[in-house]
Amino acid sequence: MEEIYEEKNPEGLDIGHYLQVVRRRHIHFLVPVFLGWLVVWGASWALPVRYKSGTLILVEQPTMPKNYVEPNVSDDLQNRLQSITQQILSRTRLLTIIDKLHLYDDNHRETTSDEKVELMRKDIDIELVRDSHGDQITAFRIYYSARDPQVAQKVTGELTDLFINENLKVRQQQSEDTTKFIGSQLENARASLAEQEAKVREFKGEHEGELPSQEASNLQILSGLQAQLQNEQDSLNTAKQQRVYLQTLIEQYRTLHATTRSADGTPTGLAGLDQELDKLKSKLVDLSSRYTDHYPEVETLKDEIAKTEKRRSALVAELKTKGNAGRQVDDGTAAHDGTDPLQSSPLLQLQGQFQANQGEIANREQSIAGLKARVNSYQDRLNSAPAREQQLADLTRGYDQTKANYDELLKKQNDSAMATSMEHMQQGERFSMIDPPSLPVKPDFPNRLKFCGIGLGVGLAFGLAVVVGLEFMDDRLHSEKELKILLPMAILSEIPEIVSASDEQSRRKKMVLGWALAAVVITTMLAGSALSYLHD
Structure with missing residues (x-):
């Protein structure tokens, strides 16, 4: 039957061969799997714990309709938010928070101010929230990671206040600058208009009685x-x-x-x-x-x-x-x-x-x-x-x-002055905190349950590598098929394998040991995953 199956499937998958490999190498496979998982899972308990605090800031649109008061600040929120982020993440601003809350004080080694700033920048994460179409930014989240959950919450609150206040400051400054610029242009237009009026008046005086109106x-x-x-x-x-x-x-x-x-x-x-x-x-x-x-x-x-x-x-x-x-x-x-x-x-x-x-x-x-x-x-x-x-x-x-230019600038100045007044009254686009900075209860890093999955993947890869390596270095014959391939002539008869009672007992012990080892590995991995889930 085996010969008939091989003839029918000369190029098919040899399931029997792989089953023999599994019976022969299951212990060699289970041990690396367990060791790989154990190393990764144990590392999750050895790594320092970090807590992440976050808050949601909503981008509120101006309360005054644009038909009545047109804002004189750029509507590109993403660029303005990038500019505000760069200002907040500047060395001076971050050092102020670091010194205020005594962040990154390591007793084991001396940390410079620049290193503290770089560490804090890595711990800050800003995530934009867009509308359903993905075109407009409706809100954004601020996250900060620290070893102490209360410190993470305080730093997130400081960053939130900086973003809200800096946005108001930037919008007011941009609005005032726009109004001042239009005012300077209006003065130039007024001087040019006065010059044009003087020319017309002088011309009419010089040619009194020769004008078309006369x-x-x-x-x-x-x-x-x-x-x-x-x-x-x-x-x-x-x-x-x-x-x-x-x-x-x-x-x-x-x-x-x-x-x-x-x-x-x-x-x-x-x-x-x-x-x-x-x-x-x-x-x-x-x-x-x-x-x-x-x-x-x-x-x-x-x-x-x-x-x-x-x-x-x-x-x-x-x-x-x-x-x-x-x-x-x-x-x-x-x-x-x-x-x-x-x-x-x-x-x-x-x-x-x-x-x-x-x-x-x-x-x-x-x-x-x-x-x-x-x-x-x-x-x-x-x-x-x-x-x-x-x-x-x-x-x-x-x-x-010149008069048309002056009238247009005068209208723009009035509109810009009204928009500036609106910004000072905080009636323009502003940031408002929807969710206060959270106090994290569970650590954000390391995620031990995730580490369990990663450890399982690493162990499986390690076990397969060990099995493949052992099979590659093993030059023994383990099946009749391999033996037939090596013989130069056809086989006339076969002598059945004689199995003694001791060999049968040894084979059974080996099988029981394999199943027991598999049960121990699986149980241990499940227990470790449950512990990680419950602890996180």
Whole structure:
């Protein structure tokens, strides 16, 4: 049957062979298993015991809705928590706790401050707690391990207070820094805005009347000036026509009334004096246009005009005195032209009208010159309006941009100041302790039950290694199959094994010893595991 089984399973698993190995090497296997387990389990009782205290800190969101007050602190909690952790785990902070609670004082050897800090950093563990999606940090746990459970609890409480206070301090500092930065930017924007306003104000002052906003009023004023100019020109034309008419009348009157002169050629009649005055005045006007009033010829001419006017006034007075004489008198004699002195009254009226007309013409011309100058000025303003509009648009564009930037910064400063006030009132995101630091009852290390499992694994590996090694070094034959493989020829017959009573008894003792040893090992391991479980 065995041969048939081997033929059917030439490459199968030889279960019988392994069973023989188990019967032959079970003691060699059980002893290493037990020794490996015992060494690891015993080490768990020899290692120093450490207790771990932990607490849960909840990350509370701001109590004020973001629609009303927008926080001005970074929302990246993980980065901020890393920064806070680095600050708390700094050498200065940890040494303060170490000195306060007298941690890591080893009587056997001298420990430096740096070594104490490194030991404490290894004993601190921070675990983040995220939401169901794994995106947002909702809480975190702080653990600290120590040989004394009460020390572990105290240190965890100190670390918890540091985290809560440091978070408030960091958020308040970041909020204040943000507000100060926006304030400095706002001052710069205010100075820039004032500079832009000064430029616009200076430009408007320099180009008063040429601004686009004044174009409508300039057009209205120009239209009124043009109407006034047209009226003045019409009045001037009328005055000039009146002057021509008066000149014609005077000339006709003088032609009808001949001029009498004295023996030396000086005109003696009223008409002659008027004609002489007209010539002298015309000459004075001509000289005055070229010379000053102190020029000798001008002064001489003014004296002659004064003398002639004096003679004319005397003549007029004499004619009025004689009244009814009916004739013009010159130096006490009868006039040669036979003109009645009363007839000179129309000439005087014409000359008065002519002089008034001359004054009116001069005033009209002066007014027209002023109106033309004003018209040209307003026309220039209108012509320069497009260029001024472009220049003002450039200035206004810069001013508008600066004003928009200033308004935005002002709003941000108000929002940031409100957010800073919220942080000072502790209404922003903050850490709150949900579970107080626990007082550990059982040690966290070593976990003796876990060490039992590790010891079992180590013992099994050690036992298998011993069995494999012994089998590898054993050169004896333990089965018929091995013997058949070594024989060069086929086996014709077999002699059955003859087992004596002593051999059978020895085999039974060996089997009982194996089972007893297995029971002892298993019982001992179970008892050790139960003890570890109950003690932990």
